[in-house]
Amino acid sequence: MYDSIKEIVKDSMDSGKPISELIIEQECNLSGLPRHEVWDKMKRNLQTMRAAVKKGSEGKGVFSKTGLTGGEAVKIKEYRQKHRSLSGDTMMEAIQDAIATNEVNASMGIVCATPTAGSAGTLPGIIFMLENRLKLDEEQMVRFLFTAGGLGMVIANHAGIAGATGGCQAEVGSASAMGAAAAVEVAGGTAEQSSQALAMAIANLLGLVCDPIAGLVEVPCVKRNAIGAGNALLSADMALAGCVSVIPADECIEALDKVGHGLPETLRETGLGGLAGTPTGQAIRAKIFGDNA
Secondary structure, eight states: OOOOHHHHHHHHHHHOOOHHHHHHHHHHHHHOOOHHHHHHHHHHHHHHHHHHHHHHHSTTOOBOTTSSSBSHHHHHHHHHHHSOOSSOHHHHHHHHHHHHHHHHHHTTOOOOOSSOGGGTTHHHHHHHHHHHHHTOOHHHHHHHHHHHHHHHHHHHHHTOOOHHHHOHHHHHHHHHHHHHHHHHHHTTOOHHHHHHHHHHHHHHHTTOOBOOGGGOSOTTHHHHHHHHHHHHHHHHHHHHTTOOOSSOHHHHHHHHHHHHHHSOGGGBTSSSSGGGGSHHHHHHHHHHHOTTO
8 A cells, every 4th residue: 555645656657657547556456356346436436426516506405403504505506607706616616516515414414525524525526616627527537536535545544534633634634635636637737746736735724623613513614625625726726837835745744643633632623612612602502402511
């Protein structure tokens, strides 16, 4: 199994194979499954993502049991149809799909955890926008997911992906980095440029705390996936333009780990600090769980 981003980049450069192909081969070797089965499993992940985006964007949208989140993907959809958005329709399409996915998650619907349920909207926000913008076919989209997943494994093995241990930088930050790197490949960039995009995406969200109100994966989690998608696309564009991260990707991952362990308990998914610790956040917690919760 690949142990570093540097190793993946070197293998890609030496073999002339894209990162996605290296990860497919690795998965076949590790799982013992034939290529077509490995491919079909990833294709089902793509289908699950598409279904979540569709569900969250239809009708009046979906709503959580608490009423804290829901219906905002549809609001963005209507806004895109009626107004000229400030950040451009391409970006707002990505934001819509990211929020739609996480609203489905908050409503107890089915999502593909990439790498977690709380960060499940970031990759769909990126990939389905790119499908329309770059006219991607299914093969390219499945390869996108292999690239994202393979690099995500390196992050998971060296820094972790759980908000409870590393803050939201470990969840949305990792998802954003995975998406940035995969976006570069699908846009025709090199493995080295994917590495640069991953590094910049991590650096941009380094230190992001995990402070869910009432301990629920709703606020601010849903909208942070929108930020994750936007950050990924900006990082990918910078890498494709030739911009580089001063700090190498593997060292950014190491920093992600150290910062995560340095965060106090109140800022690691406990629902005690950050936005969750505000008067409004605490009032919401009491309303949902009772004053003694």
